[in-house]
Amino acid sequence: MSGTSxxxxxxxxxxxxxxxxxxxxxxxxxxxxxxxxxxxxxSHASHPELHRLAQLDVMLGELYxxxxxxxxxxxxxxxxxxxxxxxxxxxxxxxPHGPHPYTLQLGDPNxxxxxxxxxxxxxxxxxxxxxxxxxxxxxxxxxxxxxRHPDHARVILNLGGIAxxxxxxxxxxxxxxxxxxxxxxxxxxxxxxxxxxxPYDAAGRWAGGGTSSPRLLQRLLDEPYFALPPPKSTxxxxxxxxxxxxxxxxxxxxxxxxxxxxxxxAASVAxxxxxxxxxxxxxxxxxxxxxxxxxxxxxxxxxGPRALLSTAELGVDPQAVEAMAFAWLARxxxxxxxGNLPAVTGAAHPVMLGGIYRGRL
Ligand SMILES: Nc1ncnc2c1ncn2[C@@H]1O[C@H](COP(=O)(O)OP(=O)(O)O)[C@@H](O)[C@H]1O
Ligand SMILES: [Mg+2]
Numbered sequence: 001m002s003g004t005s006x007x008x009x010x011x012x013x014x015x016x017x018x019x020x021x022x023x024x025x026x027x028x029x030x031x032x033x034x035x036x037x038x039x040x041x042x043s044h045a046s047h048p049e050l051h052r053l054a055q056l057d058v059m060l061g062e063l064y065x066x067x068x069x070x071x072x073x074x075x076x077x078x079x080x081x082x083x084x085x086x087x088x089x090x091x092x093x094x095x096p097h098g099p100h101p102y103t104l105q106l107g108d109p110n111x112x113x114x115x116x117x118x119x120x121x122x123x124x125x126x127x128x129x130x131x132x133x134x135x136x137x138x139x140x141x142x143x144x145x146x147x148r149h150p151d152h153a154r155v156i157l158n159l160g161g162i163a164x165x166x167x168x169x170x171x172x173x174x175x176x177x178x179x180x181x182x183x184x185x186x187x188x189x190x191x192x193x194x195x196x197x198x199p200y201d202a203a204g205r206w207a208g209g210g211t212s213s214p215r216l217l218q219r220l221l222d223e224p225y226f227a228l229p230p231p232k233s234t235x236x237x238x239x240x241x242x243x244x245x246x247x248x249x250x251x252x253x254x255x256x257x258x259x260x261x262x263x264x265x266a267a268s269v270a271x272x273x274x275x276x277x278x279x280x281x282x283x284x285x286x287x288x289x290x291x292x293x294x295x296x297x298x299x300x301x302x303x304g305p306r307a308l309l310s311t312a313e314l315g316v317d318p319q320a321v322e323a324m325a326f327a328w329l330a331r332x333x334x335x336x337x338x339g340n341l342p343a344v345t346g347a348a349h350p351v352m353l354g355g356i357y358r359g360r361l
Pocket of ligand 1: 159161186189200201202203204286287289293
Protein backbone atom coordinates (compact mmCIF):
# COMPACT_ATOMS: atom_id res chain seq x y z
CA MET A 1 0.00 0.00 0.00
CA SER A 2 1.19 3.50 -0.87
CA GLY A 3 -0.85 6.36 0.56
CA THR A 4 -1.38 10.00 -0.27
CA SER A 5 1.46 11.07 1.99
CA UNK A 6 3.82 9.57 -0.58
CA UNK A 7 6.10 8.23 2.08
CA UNK A 8 6.70 4.84 0.53
CA UNK A 9 5.49 1.26 0.31
CA UNK A 10 3.88 -0.70 3.14
CA UNK A 11 4.17 -4.42 2.46
CA UNK A 12 2.26 -6.70 4.82
CA UNK A 13 1.90 -10.42 5.15
CA UNK A 14 -1.52 -11.04 6.68
CA UNK A 15 -3.16 -14.23 7.80
CA UNK A 16 -6.99 -14.09 7.65
CA UNK A 17 -7.53 -17.70 8.69
CA UNK A 18 -8.28 -16.87 12.32
CA UNK A 19 -11.07 -14.59 13.51
CA UNK A 20 -8.66 -11.68 13.92
CA UNK A 21 -6.32 -10.90 11.03
CA UNK A 22 -2.79 -11.67 12.15
CA UNK A 23 0.17 -9.74 10.80
CA UNK A 24 2.94 -12.23 10.11
CA UNK A 25 5.43 -9.68 8.80
CA UNK A 26 5.58 -6.00 7.85
CA UNK A 27 8.07 -4.16 5.75
CA UNK A 28 8.19 -0.47 4.90
CA UNK A 29 10.21 0.77 1.94
CA UNK A 30 10.54 4.55 1.81
CA UNK A 31 10.38 6.12 -1.64
CA UNK A 32 13.77 7.23 -2.90
CA UNK A 33 13.72 11.07 -2.77
CA UNK A 34 13.94 11.51 -6.59
CA UNK A 35 11.03 9.11 -7.14
CA UNK A 36 9.00 10.89 -4.48
CA UNK A 37 9.71 14.28 -6.06
CA UNK A 38 8.66 13.03 -9.48
CA UNK A 39 5.47 11.50 -8.10
CA UNK A 40 4.62 14.70 -6.26
CA UNK A 41 5.20 16.71 -9.39
CA UNK A 42 3.00 14.38 -11.44
CA SER A 43 0.19 14.48 -8.87
CA HIS A 44 -0.35 18.21 -9.43
CA ALA A 45 -3.31 19.12 -11.56
CA SER A 46 -1.06 21.12 -13.87
CA HIS A 47 -0.50 18.07 -16.09
CA PRO A 48 -3.25 18.34 -18.70
CA GLU A 49 -1.91 15.36 -20.70
CA LEU A 50 -2.36 13.05 -17.75
CA HIS A 51 -5.93 14.26 -17.23
CA ARG A 52 -6.65 13.77 -20.93
CA LEU A 53 -5.14 10.31 -20.81
CA ALA A 54 -7.31 9.29 -17.87
CA GLN A 55 -10.44 10.68 -19.50
CA LEU A 56 -9.70 9.04 -22.84
CA ASP A 57 -9.27 5.76 -20.97
CA VAL A 58 -12.82 6.14 -19.67
CA MET A 59 -14.28 7.37 -22.96
CA LEU A 60 -12.77 4.44 -24.85
CA GLY A 61 -13.99 1.99 -22.20
CA GLU A 62 -17.53 3.32 -22.75
CA LEU A 63 -17.13 3.13 -26.54
CA TYR A 64 -15.87 -0.45 -26.45
CA UNK A 65 -18.74 -1.45 -24.14
CA UNK A 66 -21.25 0.17 -26.49
CA UNK A 67 -19.62 -1.66 -29.41
CA UNK A 68 -20.05 -5.00 -27.62
CA UNK A 69 -23.68 -4.27 -26.82
CA UNK A 70 -24.44 -3.37 -30.43
CA UNK A 71 -22.67 -6.53 -31.54
CA UNK A 72 -24.76 -8.70 -29.19
CA UNK A 73 -27.93 -6.97 -30.40
CA UNK A 74 -27.06 -7.69 -34.00
CA UNK A 75 -26.15 -11.29 -33.21
CA UNK A 76 -29.29 -11.76 -31.09
CA UNK A 77 -27.04 -13.03 -28.29
CA UNK A 78 -27.35 -12.41 -24.56
CA UNK A 79 -24.47 -11.35 -22.32
CA UNK A 80 -24.93 -14.61 -20.41
CA UNK A 81 -24.07 -16.54 -23.60
CA UNK A 82 -20.67 -14.89 -23.86
CA UNK A 83 -17.75 -16.36 -21.97
CA UNK A 84 -15.46 -13.36 -22.26
CA UNK A 85 -14.45 -10.20 -24.07
CA UNK A 86 -10.84 -9.85 -25.23
CA UNK A 87 -10.06 -6.16 -25.43
CA UNK A 88 -6.76 -5.04 -26.87
CA UNK A 89 -7.32 -1.35 -26.17
CA UNK A 90 -5.92 1.58 -28.10
CA UNK A 91 -2.16 1.89 -28.05
CA UNK A 92 -1.04 5.44 -27.35
CA UNK A 93 2.59 4.66 -26.48
CA UNK A 94 4.83 1.70 -27.23
CA UNK A 95 8.34 1.94 -25.74
CA PRO A 96 9.60 -1.59 -25.25
CA HIS A 97 13.24 -0.48 -24.93
CA GLY A 98 15.41 1.32 -22.42
CA PRO A 99 15.68 1.02 -18.66
CA HIS A 100 11.92 1.29 -18.03
CA PRO A 101 10.25 -0.39 -21.01
CA TYR A 102 6.49 0.01 -21.28
CA THR A 103 3.52 -0.06 -23.58
CA LEU A 104 0.26 1.75 -22.92
CA GLN A 105 -3.20 0.79 -24.16
CA LEU A 106 -6.30 2.77 -23.23
CA GLY A 107 -9.92 1.63 -22.82
CA ASP A 108 -10.70 0.90 -19.17
CA PRO A 109 -11.67 -2.80 -18.90
CA ASN A 110 -13.47 -2.10 -15.60
CA UNK A 111 -16.01 -0.10 -17.56
CA UNK A 112 -16.35 -2.76 -20.26
CA UNK A 113 -17.00 -5.48 -17.65
CA UNK A 114 -19.37 -3.25 -15.69
CA UNK A 115 -21.46 -2.06 -18.66
CA UNK A 116 -21.69 -5.43 -20.39
CA UNK A 117 -21.70 -7.75 -17.38
CA UNK A 118 -19.21 -9.89 -19.33
CA UNK A 119 -15.82 -10.97 -18.01
CA UNK A 120 -13.21 -8.91 -19.81
CA UNK A 121 -9.59 -9.80 -20.45
CA UNK A 122 -7.42 -6.78 -21.27
CA UNK A 123 -3.93 -5.32 -21.00
CA UNK A 124 -2.38 -8.23 -22.88
CA UNK A 125 0.97 -6.72 -23.65
CA UNK A 126 2.44 -5.62 -20.37
CA UNK A 127 3.01 -9.05 -18.87
CA UNK A 128 5.16 -9.98 -21.84
CA UNK A 129 7.19 -6.79 -21.37
CA UNK A 130 7.52 -7.61 -17.67
CA UNK A 131 8.98 -10.96 -18.74
CA UNK A 132 11.58 -9.17 -20.82
CA UNK A 133 9.72 -9.23 -24.15
CA UNK A 134 8.68 -6.57 -26.64
CA UNK A 135 5.00 -7.00 -25.76
CA UNK A 136 4.49 -7.44 -29.50
CA UNK A 137 3.56 -8.99 -31.78
CA UNK A 138 1.08 -11.16 -29.88
CA UNK A 139 -0.94 -12.46 -32.82
CA UNK A 140 1.59 -15.13 -33.92
CA UNK A 141 0.33 -17.79 -31.45
CA UNK A 142 -3.13 -17.43 -32.96
CA UNK A 143 -1.73 -17.44 -36.49
CA UNK A 144 0.01 -20.71 -35.62
CA UNK A 145 -3.18 -22.23 -34.21
CA UNK A 146 -5.18 -21.24 -37.27
CA UNK A 147 -2.87 -21.28 -40.26
CA ARG A 148 0.02 -23.69 -39.73
CA HIS A 149 0.34 -25.99 -42.75
CA PRO A 150 1.54 -29.57 -42.16
CA ASP A 151 3.65 -29.77 -45.30
CA HIS A 152 5.13 -26.38 -46.03
CA ALA A 153 6.23 -23.20 -44.28
CA ARG A 154 3.93 -20.20 -44.43
CA VAL A 155 4.18 -16.54 -43.61
CA ILE A 156 1.22 -14.60 -42.24
CA LEU A 157 1.50 -10.93 -43.10
CA ASN A 158 -0.64 -8.50 -41.12
CA LEU A 159 -0.97 -5.19 -42.95
CA GLY A 160 -2.21 -2.90 -40.19
CA GLY A 161 -0.89 0.56 -39.43
CA ILE A 162 2.36 -1.26 -38.72
CA ALA A 163 3.07 -4.45 -40.68
CA UNK A 164 4.12 -7.65 -38.95
CA UNK A 165 4.97 -11.13 -40.11
CA UNK A 166 4.56 -14.52 -38.48
CA UNK A 167 6.77 -17.29 -39.84
CA UNK A 168 5.05 -20.68 -39.48
CA UNK A 169 7.41 -23.61 -40.07
CA UNK A 170 5.56 -26.77 -41.03
CA UNK A 171 7.36 -28.89 -38.39
CA UNK A 172 5.47 -28.50 -35.11
CA UNK A 173 8.73 -28.67 -33.09
CA UNK A 174 10.33 -25.66 -34.86
CA UNK A 175 9.46 -22.44 -33.02
CA UNK A 176 7.22 -19.89 -34.65
CA UNK A 177 8.96 -16.54 -35.15
CA UNK A 178 7.71 -13.12 -36.16
CA UNK A 179 8.21 -9.40 -35.75
CA UNK A 180 7.09 -5.95 -36.87
CA UNK A 181 8.61 -5.29 -40.27
CA UNK A 182 7.95 -1.53 -40.17
CA UNK A 183 5.22 0.68 -41.58
CA UNK A 184 2.12 -0.96 -43.04
CA UNK A 185 -0.59 1.60 -43.79
CA UNK A 186 0.25 4.25 -41.19
CA UNK A 187 2.44 6.47 -43.38
CA UNK A 188 0.27 5.91 -46.47
CA UNK A 189 -2.79 6.96 -44.44
CA UNK A 190 -1.06 9.98 -42.92
CA UNK A 191 0.27 11.29 -46.22
CA UNK A 192 -3.04 10.79 -47.99
CA UNK A 193 -4.87 12.56 -45.15
CA UNK A 194 -2.47 15.50 -45.37
CA UNK A 195 -2.63 15.91 -49.15
CA UNK A 196 -6.02 14.52 -50.19
CA UNK A 197 -8.04 14.91 -46.99
CA UNK A 198 -9.01 11.23 -47.14
CA PRO A 199 -8.36 8.82 -44.24
CA TYR A 200 -6.70 6.38 -46.62
CA ASP A 201 -5.69 6.00 -50.26
CA ALA A 202 -8.55 3.81 -51.48
CA ALA A 203 -7.19 0.73 -53.28
CA GLY A 204 -3.86 2.59 -53.50
CA ARG A 205 -5.12 4.40 -56.60
CA TRP A 206 -3.36 7.69 -55.79
CA ALA A 207 -0.06 5.91 -55.10
CA GLY A 208 -0.57 3.83 -58.24
CA GLY A 209 -0.64 6.98 -60.38
CA GLY A 210 2.71 8.20 -58.99
CA THR A 211 6.29 7.08 -59.49
CA SER A 212 8.36 5.75 -56.65
CA SER A 213 11.60 7.67 -56.16
CA PRO A 214 14.59 5.35 -55.75
CA ARG A 215 16.57 8.06 -53.92
CA LEU A 216 13.83 8.78 -51.40
CA LEU A 217 13.14 5.07 -51.01
CA GLN A 218 16.80 4.48 -50.18
CA ARG A 219 16.78 7.29 -47.61
CA LEU A 220 13.70 5.75 -45.97
CA LEU A 221 15.15 2.24 -46.04
CA ASP A 222 18.33 3.57 -44.38
CA GLU A 223 16.32 3.77 -41.16
CA PRO A 224 18.25 1.48 -38.79
CA TYR A 225 15.05 -0.25 -37.62
CA PHE A 226 14.85 -2.25 -40.86
CA ALA A 227 18.28 -3.82 -40.32
CA LEU A 228 17.76 -4.63 -36.63
CA PRO A 229 17.53 -8.34 -35.94
CA PRO A 230 14.33 -9.58 -34.29
CA PRO A 231 12.82 -9.63 -31.73
CA LYS A 232 11.69 -6.12 -32.52
CA SER A 233 8.49 -4.10 -32.52
CA THR A 234 7.65 -0.56 -33.49
CA UNK A 235 4.85 1.97 -33.73
CA UNK A 236 3.83 5.52 -34.51
CA UNK A 237 6.55 6.80 -32.16
CA UNK A 238 9.02 6.06 -34.95
CA UNK A 239 7.10 5.78 -38.22
CA UNK A 240 5.14 9.03 -38.40
CA UNK A 241 4.93 12.01 -40.75
CA UNK A 242 7.66 13.90 -38.87
CA UNK A 243 9.98 10.96 -39.58
CA UNK A 244 9.02 11.17 -43.26
CA UNK A 245 9.28 14.99 -43.44
CA UNK A 246 12.83 14.82 -42.12
CA UNK A 247 13.78 12.63 -45.10
CA UNK A 248 12.14 14.60 -47.92
CA UNK A 249 14.30 17.01 -49.91
CA UNK A 250 11.33 19.11 -51.00
CA UNK A 251 11.57 18.29 -54.70
CA UNK A 252 9.26 15.26 -54.65
CA UNK A 253 5.62 15.66 -55.69
CA UNK A 254 3.10 14.49 -53.06
CA UNK A 255 1.88 11.72 -55.35
CA UNK A 256 5.39 10.39 -55.95
CA UNK A 257 5.95 10.41 -52.18
CA UNK A 258 2.81 8.28 -51.81
CA UNK A 259 4.11 5.88 -54.46
CA UNK A 260 7.44 5.72 -52.58
CA UNK A 261 5.67 5.02 -49.27
CA UNK A 262 3.82 2.16 -50.90
CA UNK A 263 7.13 0.84 -52.17
CA UNK A 264 8.61 1.26 -48.69
CA UNK A 265 5.96 -0.98 -47.11
CA ALA A 266 6.30 -3.57 -49.87
CA ALA A 267 10.13 -3.52 -49.88
CA SER A 268 10.52 -3.73 -46.11
CA VAL A 269 8.07 -6.64 -45.91
CA ALA A 270 9.80 -8.43 -48.80
CA UNK A 271 13.21 -7.92 -47.16
CA UNK A 272 11.93 -9.35 -43.87
CA UNK A 273 10.48 -12.39 -45.61
CA UNK A 274 13.66 -12.97 -47.63
CA UNK A 275 15.85 -12.71 -44.53
CA UNK A 276 13.75 -14.62 -42.03
CA UNK A 277 11.36 -16.83 -43.98
CA UNK A 278 13.32 -17.76 -47.07
CA UNK A 279 11.84 -21.25 -47.16
CA UNK A 280 8.19 -20.18 -47.03
CA UNK A 281 6.14 -21.14 -50.03
CA UNK A 282 3.22 -18.79 -49.50
CA UNK A 283 2.39 -15.53 -47.78
CA UNK A 284 -1.11 -15.09 -46.39
CA UNK A 285 -2.05 -11.45 -45.97
CA UNK A 286 -4.58 -9.99 -43.55
CA UNK A 287 -5.41 -6.55 -42.12
CA UNK A 288 -6.89 -3.56 -43.89
CA UNK A 289 -3.89 -3.23 -46.20
CA UNK A 290 -5.23 -6.24 -48.13
CA UNK A 291 -7.76 -3.82 -49.66
CA UNK A 292 -4.96 -1.65 -51.01
CA UNK A 293 -4.73 -3.47 -54.34
CA UNK A 294 -1.76 -1.42 -55.55
CA UNK A 295 0.17 -2.46 -52.43
CA UNK A 296 -0.86 -6.09 -52.84
CA UNK A 297 0.25 -6.01 -56.48
CA UNK A 298 3.72 -4.70 -55.54
CA UNK A 299 3.99 -7.23 -52.72
CA UNK A 300 3.08 -10.05 -55.10
CA UNK A 301 5.95 -9.02 -57.38
CA UNK A 302 8.54 -8.54 -54.63
CA UNK A 303 7.58 -11.72 -52.75
CA GLY A 304 7.60 -13.88 -55.87
CA PRO A 305 8.00 -16.72 -56.60
CA ARG A 306 6.15 -17.19 -53.31
CA ALA A 307 2.39 -16.95 -53.70
CA LEU A 308 0.67 -13.99 -52.05
CA LEU A 309 -2.87 -14.78 -50.95
CA SER A 310 -5.44 -13.06 -48.79
CA THR A 311 -6.60 -15.07 -45.78
CA ALA A 312 -10.03 -14.70 -47.43
CA GLU A 313 -8.88 -17.43 -49.79
CA LEU A 314 -8.69 -19.72 -46.75
CA GLY A 315 -12.13 -18.61 -45.63
CA VAL A 316 -10.98 -16.12 -42.97
CA ASP A 317 -12.01 -12.47 -43.37
CA PRO A 318 -8.67 -10.59 -43.49
CA GLN A 319 -10.09 -7.63 -41.59
CA ALA A 320 -11.20 -9.95 -38.75
CA VAL A 321 -7.97 -11.84 -38.05
CA GLU A 322 -6.53 -9.47 -35.47
CA ALA A 323 -9.74 -9.02 -33.48
CA MET A 324 -10.25 -12.77 -33.61
CA ALA A 325 -6.72 -13.20 -32.27
CA PHE A 326 -7.52 -11.19 -29.14
CA ALA A 327 -10.75 -13.11 -28.55
CA TRP A 328 -8.62 -16.27 -28.79
CA LEU A 329 -5.94 -14.84 -26.47
CA ALA A 330 -8.65 -14.05 -23.91
CA ARG A 331 -9.77 -17.66 -24.14
CA UNK A 332 -6.21 -18.87 -23.59
CA UNK A 333 -5.84 -16.64 -20.53
CA UNK A 334 -9.10 -17.86 -19.00
CA UNK A 335 -7.94 -21.42 -19.61
CA UNK A 336 -4.72 -20.61 -17.74
CA UNK A 337 -2.54 -20.99 -20.82
CA UNK A 338 0.25 -18.66 -21.96
CA GLY A 339 -0.36 -16.52 -25.03
CA ASN A 340 3.05 -15.09 -25.88
CA LEU A 341 5.70 -16.83 -27.94
CA PRO A 342 9.13 -16.11 -26.43
CA ALA A 343 10.83 -16.75 -29.78
CA VAL A 344 8.72 -13.89 -31.18
CA THR A 345 8.64 -11.30 -28.41
CA GLY A 346 11.98 -12.09 -26.77
CA ALA A 347 10.35 -12.75 -23.39
CA ALA A 348 12.29 -14.98 -21.00
CA HIS A 349 9.44 -17.52 -20.90
CA PRO A 350 5.80 -18.08 -21.82
CA VAL A 351 3.36 -16.06 -19.70
CA MET A 352 -0.39 -15.81 -19.27
CA LEU A 353 -1.38 -12.51 -20.83
CA GLY A 354 -3.77 -9.87 -19.58
CA GLY A 355 -5.75 -8.99 -16.52
CA ILE A 356 -9.15 -10.58 -15.86
CA TYR A 357 -12.02 -8.24 -14.96
CA ARG A 358 -14.96 -10.35 -13.86
CA GLY A 359 -18.45 -9.73 -15.23
CA ARG A 360 -21.63 -9.87 -13.12
CA LEU A 361 -21.32 -12.04 -10.05
N1 LIG B 1 -10.22 0.02 -49.60
C1 LIG B 1 -9.04 0.28 -49.04
N2 LIG B 1 -8.02 0.77 -49.78
C2 LIG B 1 -6.82 1.02 -49.23
N3 LIG B 1 -6.55 0.85 -47.94
C3 LIG B 1 -7.53 0.36 -47.15
C4 LIG B 1 -8.82 0.05 -47.64
N4 LIG B 1 -9.57 -0.42 -46.61
C5 LIG B 1 -8.77 -0.40 -45.51
N5 LIG B 1 -7.55 0.08 -45.83
C6 LIG B 1 -6.41 0.29 -44.94
O1 LIG B 1 -6.54 -0.51 -43.79
C7 LIG B 1 -6.35 0.28 -42.61
C8 LIG B 1 -7.04 -0.36 -41.43
O2 LIG B 1 -6.46 -1.62 -41.26
P1 LIG B 1 -6.42 -2.40 -39.87
O3 LIG B 1 -6.06 -3.80 -40.17
O4 LIG B 1 -7.68 -2.15 -39.11
O5 LIG B 1 -5.20 -1.67 -39.15
P2 LIG B 1 -4.89 -1.61 -37.57
O6 LIG B 1 -4.80 -3.03 -37.12
O7 LIG B 1 -3.58 -0.89 -37.50
O8 LIG B 1 -6.05 -0.87 -36.95
C9 LIG B 1 -6.85 1.65 -43.03
O9 LIG B 1 -6.30 2.66 -42.23
C10 LIG B 1 -6.35 1.72 -44.47
O10 LIG B 1 -5.01 2.12 -44.51
MG1 LIG C 1 -8.02 -1.18 -37.21
